[in-house]
Amino acid sequence: MATTNRPDSPDRETLVQMYEIQNKIKTTDERFRSMLTSGQIQLIYYSPRGQECISAGYAVHLRPDDYVVTIYRGLHDHLAKGVPMRELWAEFLGRSTGTCKGKGGPMHITHPDSGLVVTTGIVGSGIPIANGFGLAAQLAGTDQVTVVNFGDGASNIGAFHEGMNMAAVWKLPVIFVCQNNLYGEHTPMSMSTGVEYISERGAAYGMPAVTVNGNDPVAMWHAAGEAIARARAGEGPTLIEARTYRFYGHLMGDAMEYMPKEERKAAMAADPVPAFRAWLLENGHATEAQLAEIEDKIVAMVDDAVEFAMNSPEPSLDELYTDVYEEIIK
Amino acid sequence: MTTTEPRIIPMGLALNEAMDIAMGLDEKVFLLGEDIAEPSGGVYKITKGLSTKYGTHRVRKTPISEAAIIGAAVGAAIAGYKPVAEIMIMDFIAVCLDQITNHAAKIRYMSGGQTTVPLVIRTSAGAGRQFGAQHSEMLEAWAVHTPGLKVVVPSNPADAKGLLISSIFDPDPVLFVEPMLMYWDPQYACDVPVGDNRIPLGKANIVREGKDVTVISYGKQVHDAVKAAEILAGEGVSVEVIDLRTLVPLDEATVLASVSKTKRAVVVHEAVTRCGFGAELSSRIHEELFGTLAAPVARVGGQNTPVPYAKNLETAFVPQVADIVAAIKSLNK
Ligand SMILES: Cc1ncc(C[n+]2csc(CCOP(=O)(O)OP(=O)(O)O)c2C)c(N)n1
Ligand SMILES: [Mg+2]
Numbered sequence: 001m002a003t004t005n006r007p008d009s010p011d012r013e014t015l016v017q018m019y020e021i022q023n024k025i026k027t028t029d030e031r032f033r034s035m036l037t038s039g040q041i042q043l044i045y046y047s048p049r050g051q052e053c054i055s056a057g058y059a060v061h062l063r064p065d066d067y068v069v070t071i072y073r074g075l076h077d078h079l080a081k082g083v084p085m086r087e088l089w090a091e092f093l094g095r096s097t098g099t100c101k102g103k104g105g106p107m108h109i110t111h112p113d114s115g116l117v118v119t120t121g122i123v124g125s126g127i128p129i130a131n132g133f134g135l136a137a138q139l140a141g142t143d144q145v146t147v148v149n150f151g152d153g154a155s156n157i158g159a160f161h162e163g164m165n166m167a168a169v170w171k172l173p174v175i176f177v178c179q180n181n182l183y184g185e186h187t188p189m190s191m192s193t194g195v196e197y198i199s200e201r202g203a204a205y206g207m208p209a210v211t212v213n214g215n216d217p218v219a220m221w222h223a224a225g226e227a228i229a230r231a232r233a234g235e236g237p238t239l240i241e242a243r244t245y246r247f248y249g250h251l252m253g254d255a256m257e258y259m260p261k262e263e264r265k266a267a268m269a270a271d272p273v274p275a276f277r278a279w280l281l282e283n284g285h286a287t288e289a290q291l292a293e294i295e296d297k298i299v300a301m302v303d304d305a306v307e308f309a310m311n312s313p314e315p316s317l318d319e320l321y322t323d324v325y326e327e328i329i330k
Numbered sequence: 331m332t333t334t335e336p337r338i339i340p341m342g343l344a345l346n347e348a349m350d351i352a353m354g355l356d357e358k359v360f361l362l363g364e365d366i367a368e369p370s371g372g373v374y375k376i377t378k379g380l381s382t383k384y385g386t387h388r389v390r391k392t393p394i395s396e397a398a399i400i401g402a403a404v405g406a407a408i409a410g411y412k413p414v415a416e417i418m419i420m421d422f423i424a425v426c427l428d429q430i431t432n433h434a435a436k437i438r439y440m441s442g443g444q445t446t447v448p449l450v451i452r453t454s455a456g457a458g459r460q461f462g463a464q465h466s467e468m469l470e471a472w473a474v475h476t477p478g479l480k481v482v483v484p485s486n487p488a489d490a491k492g493l494l495i496s497s498i499f500d501p502d503p504v505l506f507v508e509p510m511l512m513y514w515d516p517q518y519a520c521d522v523p524v525g526d527n528r529i530p531l532g533k534a535n536i537v538r539e540g541k542d543v544t545v546i547s548y549g550k551q552v553h554d555a556v557k558a559a560e561i562l563a564g565e566g567v568s569v570e571v572i573d574l575r576t577l578v579p580l581d582e583a584t585v586l587a588s589v590s591k592t593k594r595a596v597v598v599h600e601a602v603t604r605c606g607f608g609a610e611l612s613s614r615i616h617e618e619l620f621g622t623l624a625a626p627v628a629r630v631g632g633q634n635t636p637v638p639y640a641k642n643l644e645t646a647f648v649p650q651v652a653d654i655v656a657a658i659k660s661l662n663k
Contacts, residue, residue: 067409100442110441117408117445122432128398129433132405132413139360139387139411146405159428162398169393323443324477326501329579 021056045252048076055080057220082114085305095312127163134172153184173231214242215272336521342513344487348494363416400429420455435478454510463636468601485552492529532579540570547598558654603631
């Protein structure tokens with residue numbers, strides 16, 4: 001059982017809410033992969049399967065006006081932060097009804113109303129930008145926080161170093177969530193990274209840092225809650241290294257020959273979403289009927305979103321030159 | 331309207347006034363960069379006094395972290411602020427280019443217009459002080475080649491002030507290139523109106539009217555173009571000089587109207603000639619006016635080399651007044 005049993009666990013409502021988010025991510029991901037496999041849709045797809053509990057664990061602490069920055073492997077963060085399912089699907093499919101009118105695509109999902117402000121395809125680059133959101137909140141004197149997500153591989157790029165240092169020096173209300181799935185593209189962390197735990201790097205910046213089992217929803221919820229509370233109180237940033245695993249390799253179609261078969265099998269056998277479901281039932285936090293109802297609702301939501309996206313038009317060619325600048329400049 | 335005495339000030343002071351005015355008008359404007367706060371007020375003293383007046387929360391000294399500086403500016407701009415980031419010297423743009431080209435420039439587009447990045451990156455540039463190859467480049471062509479960025483290169487203190495205020499309140503990211511040699515040199519000082527006198531982006535300035543040849547330039551080389559025009563006036567050649575002021579947006583209408591009239595054009599800039607802005611402008615003039623031109627458009631630019639250190643080599647790199655004169659004459663053969 002991956003889920004920690006603690007007396008100070010989140011209340012029942014929060015636990016079920018986390019499960020709902022996890023299930024939404026899992027169901028959406030499964031639909032994307034099945035439609036890609038069957039050839040109904042075509043796109044470059046970075047599956048977040050296996051990493052659901054991380055996003056759910058921090059997102060339930062956030063308000064809509066808190067900011068989230070994420071990466072190409074960001075579907076779980078998008079859904080957790082509340083990006084609407086229909087617009088999300090439409091954007092993935094490059095339709096005019098998408099979050100970004102079909103002009104950004106999956107790697108650049110943006111939905112400011114939900115607080116999902118930046119999705120970047122450049123490894124590590126969201127980190128310095130997240131500081132800007134933190135700085136804006138600090139200058140305005142609000143208690144908004146920013147959560148920036150990135151991978152283990154991203155902790156080796158210069159932007160990580162510059163961004164972590166600046167956040168620490170300026171005590172910015174930013175939570176750095178390193179979703180450590182043990183691989184950067186086809187390279188295991190041990191071959192690219194000089195420390196065993198990314199959290200060891202926090203000390204280099206004078207920043208509190210923890211490693212947490214990202215597949216344990218309750219542990220993740222506690223770690224995120226503490227970091228977010230500290231940021232809201234003006235006490236500065238935190239680095240959270242959430243250990244997890246990518247079930248489907250780097251991107252859809254990855255042959256995964258660089259991932260030991262046994263390792264992957266074990267990770268998938270410990271799939272955190274069904275494990276959390278079982279834990280909720282065993283501990284009396286939810287009933288079978290309640291969870292089944294949530295799951296059915298999510299399937300219907302995905303069905304609806306797929307239909308909406310598939311039936312939406314592509315953007316008009318007039319959109320080519322809009323949004324380059326405020327005015328059209330050719 | 332009241333007329334006031336001319337107020338001759340250098341570009342460094344004019345830029346300081348522009349930021350002072352913008353910060354006074356809008357509390358969302360803030361500055362960040364290395365060493366920009368007191369007591370130094372920036373390595374070139376362009377932000378002198380501003381941290382005392384507006385506080386170190388709005389005039390922020392940063393770590394030596396260009397990517398973090400521009401990244402913070404990008405995020406704050408999306409969140410509703412109007413950051414003015416200083417990159418000390420233009421060559422250092424290379425270490426934060428990802429934040430500029432992949433983020434500042436593209437975010438409006440990638441988000442379908444939901445998020446915008448109204449920031450300014452001020453940077454000093456240009457050869458002539460024997461700073462060598464890594465502290466002397468004019469890299470404006472990099473930015474012009476990136477849709478989403480606006481690019482401004484002022485040629486005098488009054489324009490610098492008016493263009494900088496406009497840039498700060500512009501809804502899009504602006505790379506604002508300040509010719510380093512002009513900051514405090516009294517020979518480039520000029521009358522700068524007091525107060526909020528904005529100059530719109532995308533409006534070229536006809537510095538000198540003429541009828542035989544059009545010389546199009548920007549930044550410090552505008553002064554060399556005027557000197558060349560003065561020399562040739564003595565030889566009976568009438569030269570029109572256009573200061574573009576902004577490369578994006580580009581005031582093509584003014585350029586094409588002038589060249590339609592003179593039928594001859596020379597493009598002048600300090601940046602390396604190969605793939606410099608002059609190549610683009612020359613091409614546009616040929617595309618629009620080929621049949622009416624009396625001669626092919628000529629380019630005068632920096633040599634296709636890194637900027638050298640030795641004084642004689644550095645001078646050989648930078649286009650000189652004599653080069654402009656020769657180019658104009660070559661069109662009249
Ligand atoms: C600056 C940059 N370099 C390389 C790439 C190509 N690339 C895309 S994802 C990736 C691996 C990143 O690994 P990690 O940060 O661990 O994130 P994960 O994909 O595992 O979620 C690489 C090398 C890129 N997008 N950006
Ligand atoms: Mg990884």
